[in-house]
Amino acid sequence: MLRYECTGTDGKARRGRLLTARGEVHTPAFMPVGTAGTVKGVTPAQLVSAGAQMVLANTYHLMLRPGAETVERLGGLHALMAWPGPVLTDSGGYQVFSLAHMRKLDDTGVTFQSHVDGSQVTLTPARAVEIQRRLGADVMMQLDECPPGRADKDHVAAAVRRSIRWARLCRDAWEAPFGPAAARHSRQGRPQALFGIQQGGTHRDLRAESAAALVELDLPGYAVGGLSVGEGHDAMCSVLDAVDEQLPADRPRYLMGVGEPRDILAAVRRGIDMFDCVLPTRNGRNAQAFTWQGRLRLRNAQWAADPRPIDEACDCYTCRHYARGTLRHLFLAREMLGPTLVTIHNLHFFASLMAAIRAAIEAGTLDEDARRWAERLCPDQGPRA
Numbered sequence: 001m002l003r004y005e006c007t008g009t010d011g012k013a014r015r016g017r018l019l020t021a022r023g024e025v026h027t028p029a030f031m032p033v034g035t036a037g038t039v040k041g042v043t044p045a046q047l048v049s050a051g052a053q054m055v056l057a058n059t060y061h062l063m064l065r066p067g068a069e070t071v072e073r074l075g076g077l078h079a080l081m082a083w084p085g086p087v088l089t090d091s092g093g094y095q096v097f098s099l100a101h102m103r104k105l106d107d108t109g110v111t112f113q114s115h116v117d118g119s120q121v122t123l124t125p126a127r128a129v130e131i132q133r134r135l136g137a138d139v140m141m142q143l144d145e146c147p148p149g150r151a152d153k154d155h156v157a158a159a160v161r162r163s164i165r166w167a168r169l170c171r172d173a174w175e176a177p178f179g180p181a182a183a184r185h186s187r188q189g190r191p192q193a194l195f196g197i198q199q200g201g202t203h204r205d206l207r208a209e210s211a212a213a214l215v216e217l218d219l220p221g222y223a224v225g226g227l228s229v230g231e232g233h234d235a236m237c238s239v240l241d242a243v244d245e246q247l248p249a250d251r252p253r254y255l256m257g258v259g260e261p262r263d264i265l266a267a268v269r270r271g272i273d274m275f276d277c278v279l280p281t282r283n284g285r286n287a288q289a290f291t292w293q294g295r296l297r298l299r300n301a302q303w304a305a306d307p308r309p310i311d312e313a314c315d316c317y318t319c320r321h322y323a324r325g326t327l328r329h330l331f332l333a334r335e336m337l338g339p340t341l342v343t344i345h346n347l348h349f350f351a352s353l354m355a356a357i358r359a360a361i362e363a364g365t366l367d368e369d370a371r372r373w374a375e376r377l378c379p380d381q382g383p384r385a
């Protein structure tokens with residue numbers, strides 16, 4: 001079963017370990033995103049050497065293609081991905097609300113049109129759990145309603161209450177599964193944890209109501225959802241200011257979909273342990289490299305004959321072997337190695353950022369370090385972290 005151990009604090013920031021049946025994850029941790037069962041452009045061996053400890057896969061994409069039953073027949077998500085480490089799957093809810101053409105939403109679930117073949121698909125709390133049980137992730141997420149960032153307060157309040165009801169139904173399905181599965185286990189017979197998701201937009205009262213109801217369910221972990229939807233850095237920070245008192249100290253806290261380095265620094269300082277985001281992989285495919293001095297756009301002409309690596313201080317595979325000029329050439333020539341190499345560097349950068357954060361918490365210097373790093377990482381966004 002999944003367990004969280006906090007091994008030290010610095011203010012509200014927590015240094016800890018997530019103990020899973022597939023190994024331990026040092027926290028705070030960043031999870032690269034493997035949307036369709038693959039972290040785009042990199043092999044599991046490259047992921048490991050880039051420092052990834054745990055990855056995320058998207059239930060929405062996998063349930064539509066190749067389908068949860070097919071993934072199960074292939075031996076589950078770990079076999080499909082050839083990734084032996086821990087995996088977290090989201091419930092599919094966020095993608096249904098943000099990507100799909102939604103047909104119907106009520107208390108029983110949500111019906112939408114598949115972007116793959118146009119068929120009607122219904123996702124209920126019990127179905128979301130059943131699909132994730134077939135996929136076999138180590139951590140599954142409850143189905144929640146994700147209102148758009150611009151939703152008014154009544155809409156957000158209704159989504160909070162519906163998400164609380166769905167959390168209870170997901171918990172029931174997880175503890176007393178229908179069919180041959182064992183309680184709290186995947187269809188592959190491995191232990192599987194369920195995390196609840198706090199909603200509530202930027203409304204403090206709704207966030208508190210959401211957290212209190214979820215904590216009553218005594219789940220193995222809790223996520224903060226519905227942020228990074230256009231509310232801005234300061235509004236995100238004020239929601240996170242309350243997280244440390246709202247969520248129990250002995251469970252992991254996961255901030256969903258947040259990955260801007262400056263947001264990660266601010267969130268860790270407010271007590272968050274886990275992150276996921278497509279930024280390192282998506283930006284890597286677009287020739288944008290993250291460094292401690294800000295971002296490099298590798299297509300720019302200024303790098304054409306530059307023999308330096310992306311970052312002279314980085315010891316990733318890409319920086320040990322390739323010049324900026326070579327990477328620019330690979331992108332302009334549309335060679336598939338270009339996106340792979342910059343993705344490797346970006347994943348390594350995010351893993352190094354998290355390792356530096358963990359070391360700073362241990363040293364008790366996070367506040368000072370985070371301010372300094374945020375200034376260097378995002379010189380145009382001001383020092384606040």
Ligand SMILES: [Zn+2]
Pocket residue numbers: 310311314315316317318319320345348
């Ligand atoms: Zn590098």
